[in-house]
Amino acid sequence: MTDLSKIYMPITADPFENNDSYTEIMPSAPLRPYIRCFWGTKRPVKQKSSGIVIPDTCMDIIFHFYEESSTSFFCHIDETAHIPSSNSNSAEYSTFAVRFYPWSAAAFAEYPDMNIPTDRPEDIFPNLTRKLYEVVSRENAIMERSKAAEAVLYDFLRPENQSDDVMNALYLTIILGGNIKISDLAAYTVLFPRTLQRKFAVQTGMSPKVLCDLIRYQLLWQEIALGNGISILDAVEKYGYYDQSHLLGDFRKRHLMTPAEAVKYLHIKG
Numbered sequence: 001m002t003d004l005s006k007i008y009m010p011i012t013a014d015p016f017e018n019n020d021s022y023t024e025i026m027p028s029a030p031l032r033p034y035i036r037c038f039w040g041t042k043r044p045v046k047q048k049s050s051g052i053v054i055p056d057t058c059m060d061i062i063f064h065f066y067e068e069s070s071t072s073f074f075c076h077i078d079e080t081a082h083i084p085s086s087n088s089n090s091a092e093y094s095t096f097a098v099r100f101y102p103w104s105a106a107a108f109a110e111y112p113d114m115n116i117p118t119d120r121p122e123d124i125f126p127n128l129t130r131k132l133y134e135v136v137s138r139e140n141a142i143m144e145r146s147k148a149a150e151a152v153l154y155d156f157l158r159p160e161n162q163s164d165d166v167m168n169a170l171y172l173t174i175i176l177g178g179n180i181k182i183s184d185l186a187a188y189t190v191l192f193p194r195t196l197q198r199k200f201a202v203q204t205g206m207s208p209k210v211l212c213d214l215i216r217y218q219l220l221w222q223e224i225a226l227g228n229g230i231s232i233l234d235a236v237e238k239y240g241y242y243d244q245s246h247l248l249g250d251f252r253k254r255h256l257m258t259p260a261e262a263v264k265y266l267h268i269k270g
Contacts, residue, residue, distance in 0.1 A: 002167065003033045004103060008174045010036065010056040010218050013081070013255070014266055015225060021045050025146040031153060034104040038146040044092040052265070054081045054221070055254050057214050059105040059114070059205075061121045061129065062097040063136060070137065072129060074121035076114070076205050077102055079214065081256045096136050096145045098153070102211060103162060103170055106203045108153060112161040114205035128156045165189045166203045169196065170211075178216025179240030182208050216240070217254045220247075224259050225266055232259070 018024075020042045027035040036058050060075040106112040109124050121129040135148040169185045185208055186193040200208045216239050223230045232244055241247040248258060255262050 002171050004167065004170060004174065005033045005036075005101060007171075008101070008215070008219075009222075010058055010101070011222055011225060012056055013052045013054045013262070016266070023142060025142060027146070028150060031150060031157075034101065034107055034157065034159075035153065036099040036101050038097065038142070038149060039099055040096040040142050040145070041094045042142060044094045046092055052081055052083050052256060053078065055079060055214050055217065056099075057102045057211070057218055059100045059102070060097050061100075061125065061132065062095065063133060065094045065096070065137060066091055070133070072121050072133065073119050074124060075119070077211070077214070079210060079254075081254055083256075094140070096142065096149070098132070098149060102204050102206070102215075103167060106161045107159055108156045109158075109161060110156075112158075113202050115201040116205075125156075128152065131156075161203075163199045163203050165191055165196065166199050169200070169208065170215075173212050173215055174219075177219050177239050178212045178214075179238075180212060182212070185212075213250070214254070217250060220251065221255070221262070224263060 022039065023042055024037040024039045026032070026037055055078045057077055059077060060073075062073045062075065064071045100108070105124075106114055108128055110126055110128065111124050114124070116124055118124065131152045132149055135152055136145045139145045139148055169189050172185065172188050173180055182193055182196070186196045189196060191199075197207055200206060200211065204211055206214070220230075220235055220239055223235070230238070232247060235241070236244055236247050239247070241250065251259055251262075257265065
């Protein structure tokens with residue numbers, strides 16, 4: 001099976017962010033096809049908004065640790081950007097999270113159906129969530145938490161939960177920049193469109209059409225954010241938008257701002 005992480009590395013609204021409130025740790029090589037990164041706080045911080053959250057096509061298991069309590073969340077793939085609301089609770093907390101690729105959360109799930117509408121990780125990963133909490137809560141530094149989490153994730157890894165058909169369809173989607181019709185994806189995988197849609201829903205929680213559109217947006221944002229100098233007109237042709245207005249409208253829908261505003265935000269944050 002192709003390692004899709006070698007051709008697709010989704011990014012956030014500020015891929016260069018690295019501070020006490022947010023930092024990313026790359027997993028070791030054997031887990032890189034499945035784990036985009038570990039992320040969290042370097043030290044306990046006060047509750048505050050974390051800035052704009054864009055569709056990075058990833059899923060996350062997130063733990064917040066307070067002095068005498070903790071919370072956990074499972075985040076499905078977002079379709080649009082949002083700005084998290086600030087919590088009125090001023091207590092210090094630390095965060096640790098596991099970020100999965102769009103195809104890989106199912107590889108760790110005991111109930112491998114990403115279409116389940118829940119924000120409780122224990123509904124999909126009951127034993128994994130319990131074990132992750134157990135080992136991560138013993139540590140304070142994010143590097144040690146990442147190492148402890150890796151050992152647990154190795155034990156729960158089930159690559160057979162990933163559909164070859166979905167992985168092949170995602171490979172074609174990525175190399176074509178998300179610019180592909182679902183009928184062509186179905187033909188490529190030799191499946192009926194409805195069958196492909198069902199398999200996508202189980203593994204990613206999304207329809208093929210929506211995920212293709214999100215991957216197209218992500219690849220465009222990567223070119224913009226990483227400074228490859230692509231022009232809007234060139235991007236229209238490369239990513240199969242109808243025209244400049246279509247591209248800008250889709251980008252604003254995903255990012256809440258224009259490409260120029262997104263770059264300015266990136267520089268301000270950086």
